[in-house]
Amino acid sequence: MMSKRLLAAQTTRKLIRTSSTLHSKAAPAVMSQPQIEMPECEHRPAAYNGPSYEQILETRKNHLTPNLVAHFKKPLVIHAGHMQWLYDHEGRRYLDMFGGIVTVSVGHCHPKVNQALSEQISKLWHTTNIYMHPKIHEYAERLAAKFPGNLKAVCFVNSGSEANDLAMLMARLHTGNQDILTFRNAYHGMSPYTMGLTAHSTWRYPLPGVNNGILHVMNPDPYQGIWGGSACRDSPVQTTRSCSCAPDNCQAGTNYYNELEQTFKYSLPRGKVAAMFAESIQGVGGTVQFPKGYLKRAAALVRANGGLFVADEVQTGFGRTGDHFWGFEAHDYTPDIVTMAKGIGNGFPLAAVVTTPEIAASLGMALHFNTYGGNPMASAVGMAVLDVIEEEQLQLNSLEVGNYFLKCLEELQQRFELIGDVRGKGLMIGVELVNDRETRAPLAAPHVLDIWETCKDMGVLFGRGGLNGNVLRIKPPMCINRTDVRFAVDVLGRAIADTLAKQK
Numbered sequence: 001m002m003s004k005r006l007l008a009a010q011t012t013r014k015l016i017r018t019s020s021t022l023h024s025k026a027a028p029a030v031m032s033q034p035q036i037e038m039p040e041c042e043h044r045p046a047a048y049n050g051p052s053y054e055q056i057l058e059t060r061k062n063h064l065t066p067n068l069v070a071h072f073k074k075p076l077v078i079h080a081g082h083m084q085w086l087y088d089h090e091g092r093r094y095l096d097m098f099g100g101i102v103t104v105s106v107g108h109c110h111p112k113v114n115q116a117l118s119e120q121i122s123k124l125w126h127t128t129n130i131y132m133h134p135k136i137h138e139y140a141e142r143l144a145a146k147f148p149g150n151l152k153a154v155c156f157v158n159s160g161s162e163a164n165d166l167a168m169l170m171a172r173l174h175t176g177n178q179d180i181l182t183f184r185n186a187y188h189g190m191s192p193y194t195m196g197l198t199a200h201s202t203w204r205y206p207l208p209g210v211n212n213g214i215l216h217v218m219n220p221d222p223y224q225g226i227w228g229g230s231a232c233r234d235s236p237v238q239t240t241r242s243c244s245c246a247p248d249n250c251q252a253g254t255n256y257y258n259e260l261e262q263t264f265k266y267s268l269p270r271g272k273v274a275a276m277f278a279e280s281i282q283g284v285g286g287t288v289q290f291p292k293g294y295l296k297r298a299a300a301l302v303r304a305n306g307g308l309f310v311a312d313e314v315q316t317g318f319g320r321t322g323d324h325f326w327g328f329e330a331h332d333y334t335p336d337i338v339t340m341a342k343g344i345g346n347g348f349p350l351a352a353v354v355t356t357p358e359i360a361a362s363l364g365m366a367l368h369f370n371t372y373g374g375n376p377m378a379s380a381v382g383m384a385v386l387d388v389i390e391e392e393q394l395q396l397n398s399l400e401v402g403n404y405f406l407k408c409l410e411e412l413q414q415r416f417e418l419i420g421d422v423r424g425k426g427l428m429i430g431v432e433l434v435n436d437r438e439t440r441a442p443l444a445a446p447h448v449l450d451i452w453e454t455c456k457d458m459g460v461l462f463g464r465g466g467l468n469g470n471v472l473r474i475k476p477p478m479c480i481n482r483t484d485v486r487f488a489v490d491v492l493g494r495a496i497a498d499t500l501a502k503q504k
């Protein structure tokens with residue numbers, strides 16, 4: 001149940017402009033209020049002519065793995081995409097605020113990426129790296145140029161899990177140590193090796209050996225963690241918790257760091273470690289940001305104890321956080337290994353590990369091979385993605401539109417007590433829904449689902465995350481604009497008001 005206090009604090013306001021159409025086809029009106037006007041889009045996809053909805057459900061039931069996650073009570077059939085828009089089989093248009101889980105970085109079916117891929121497809125698909133092909137060399141050079149220091153050796157793979165698998169292997173071989181640290185609430189993949197790094201009970205199978213040599217340390221989360229205040233985060237929006245720290249002296253960060261030191265003292269053999277992995281902002285965990293300065297100190301501690309620091313940029317890379325191309329740059333340290341996937345290929349299965357030539361050389365102890373990694377198609381796509389980010393200034397767009405988004409959400413938070421926290425930077429944003437602002441207890445799942453589903457009915461697709469699934473994840477293609485943001489925020493406000501009205 002939603003708390004009485006919270007219900008009493010809410011006001012359902014008339015907020016929205018009137019419009020006759022929401023989607024190309026009319027969507028069901030929510031609580032019979034005037035619809036919120038969806039921004040125009042000139043693109044008209046071809047009509048859907050595939051199997052019927054019922055046939056798709058049947059095939060899914062009979063022939064796909066039964067544990068495939070499907071969003072929404074009536075899962076969507078999406079058959080076309082254009083930039084920030086998706087289209088269902090009935091011709092409805094949706095604003096995609098989740099980008100295929102933070103993957104569609106420059107826009108669905110971006111024409112320049114499409115063109116690069118189709119040109120490559122008509123020349124050469126695949127050889128493996130037993131022969132040299134020009135694209136992987138051009139692309140490796142372009143990608144390496146994006147990194148500071150001696151991070152110049154690129155190993156291409158196909159997924160984020162594979163990238164983190166390889167980073168684990170390199171760290172263990174290079175250091176001769178076995179133990180690896182990650183944060184509780186981290187997500188680094190689902191392969192049997194990386195499942196150990198992932199620290200959400202919901203994403204773990206009870207298999208022997210998964211945790212072999214992996215320790216999960218306290219998450220330095222300034223909102224839900226035991227320490228946190230009003231200036232910890234590198235974000236335009238801070239938590240509602242108070243503190244009296246000076247701007248450059250985050251006590252919460254120091255407390256969490258001291259806690260990390262205890263792991264070295266008590267849990268690691270001779271205090272030695274192979275690596276520590278960190279997302280620059282936790283993604284699946286619900287856009288959790290760490291106190292400023294924490295990762296820099298953690299990296300120094302890991303190195304002082306013989307280990308490597310691995311930045312998992314699978315979600316935060318490629319300009320998404322706005323102020324920097326890589327999330328780690330804002331934490332003011334240079335990692336030893338960087339892993340990346342998702343946005344690197346705009347939806348094409350492409351991922352990479354970037355490290356120093358010395359660390360990469362550790363793989364030379366045995367033969368190492370990857371059939372598809374960096375094949376001509378993947379490299380052509382990866383290079384086009386880099387071009388588009390530069391030409392269309394998408395990092396800057398992430399910064400400007402992201403700041404506007406955060407400001408609008410902060411205003412929404414002032415209207416609705418159930419928005420406990422707004423956080424993030426650039427177009428990597430989280431909105432945590434709570435039952436009570438003081439206890440920060442999560443909003444009950446049925447209410448979260450109601451809000452989320454209503455947004456979908458009004459044409460906006462948000463993601464969800466966090467261990468309790470109560471954080472709305474906002475990580476759209478980086479080409480969205482302020483009009484899209486206004487629409488999404490208005491829709492979210494309406495959805496929350498509707499959910500509250502149903503409770504009265």
Ligand SMILES: Cc1ncc(COP(=O)(O)O)c(C=O)c1O
Pocket residue numbers: 158159160161162164187188189190279283284312313314315341342
């Ligand atoms: C931060 C992070 N690392 C690694 C992965 C694993 O990537 P993949 O699903 O491509 O294996 C994910 C996936 O969501 C992720 O968010």
